[in-house]
Amino acid sequence: MIPPAAAADFLAGAGWPDAQILPLAGDASFRRYFRVVEPGRRAVLMDAPPPHEDPRPFLKVAAHLTGLGFSAPRTLAADLGKGLVLIEDFGDARMREVVDAAPEREAGIYARAVKLLADLHRHHAADLPGYTRAEYLREVALLTEWYCPAAGLAVDADAYLAAWDAALAPLYGDAARGVTVLRDYHAENIMLIEGEGEGRLGLLDFQDALAGHPAYDLVSLLQDARRDVPPALEAEMLAHYRALAAPGADFDTAYALLGAQRNAKIVGIFARLWKRDGKPRYLSYLPRVWAYLERDLAHPALAPVARWFDANIPAEKRGDALRDGAPA
Structure with a gap:
């Protein structure tokens, strides 16, 4: 550069x-x-x-x-x-590379990242716009706007948004009483600050922060588009967050809703990065993101959205479907 x-x-x-x-x-x-x-x-x-x-x-x-x-x-x-x-320069010890190089440290470092979120969520949100109904629906629409045309699919986009609107309705009031949502809280945006031992984690890439639901950044961390987070580790870290934050009985449902919402958005964004911006490397992440999305869609709260996917996007048009159209 x-x-x-x-x-x-x-x-x-x-x-x-x-x-x-x-x-x-x-x-x-x-x-x-x-x-x-x-x-x-x-x-x-x-x-x-x-x-x-x-x-x-x-x-x-x-x-x-x-x-x-x-x-x-x-x-x-x-x-x-x-x-x-x-x-300030936080050095070179990025969480992604550290846990990949030392798998025995993975659970401990993820536990620290989850604790940071629990600590952040004890505070009121910054003075930020809220994660509103309009924003949730604008984001999920990226899938039908970019991924579906790239995959050669003609889909019912109005029914898609209606299904999401019904599923996400329980979250629409959360922006007003929300927490600071960093929105890209994952292993490539968290630094282990050199010289701090097992101490501070440095935060990066939070300029798009909004006020919203505390489950959102947990999804970013535990359903990471860029690295595999084993399901057992995801379950362990969710239990860790519950123990630290006591988030309430509806938290698991919110986690599934926001997992599906975020992953649908990312499918659309990565297709856009390829088609519009000439960045085909993002296609390599799509199988992982689709796997997260399909797992989230199995939650009963997402039944209307899951039915839309079953009716509009066949299995062979998911996962790695766009790779054949990308340059080698």
Whole structure:
């Protein structure tokens, strides 16, 4: 990745005139990240180019999280007009790679990530928009807008939304009394901060946070689109969350509803990333996401949605169905 043209002047003005700018990561959005290195110190440069991206929600949520004692990156400098933000560097120990390299640590690290959510959910939500009916339905519609045409399917999109509307209705009031929902809380956005032993977990990629139901981020973590979470570990971590947070009798139903809702959205997003944005690597995740989705759809609360899927998307058009149309 080539750094943005304004990066050198921005860093000089921020007191980093001699910094090396090294590629670090990109993601599914227009945001890019670079590591900024000078002798004895380093930071991360976020490139969130307008008009596609706006770093202000990131800064707002980061301030909320750090104010509550959680580890979001500190902001070292920002030029909002250029979409450049210099933030604290949490190092290279990302949860995904750590647990893949040391499977014996998996359960312990996931337990820490679940405890962080339980601690966050003891606080009222940040001053954020709510996860409303309109937002839930807009997200699930991504499946019929992007995946179904890509799979060569003509489906009943109106009946699809009606089925979801009926199933999700019990959740529609939760935004008003909700918690901060980070929305992409999974193993590639959680850092094990170097030098902290079994201590702090660093949080990343929360600029799209909303106020909503506490089950949502658990779904993000335990039905991870990018890595397999064994069903036994998922069950163990849900029990761990229940013991920590006592979320109520309807929590398991909400978890299934939001699992299905999130996974349907991701199926649509990954199809869009391929068809619109030229990123075919996301197709490799679809079999995993479809497996989560089908498991969630087996819950009785999702019966109307499951019936729609059975009537509109045959088994051979699920899972890995799009791979044949992608370039090698």
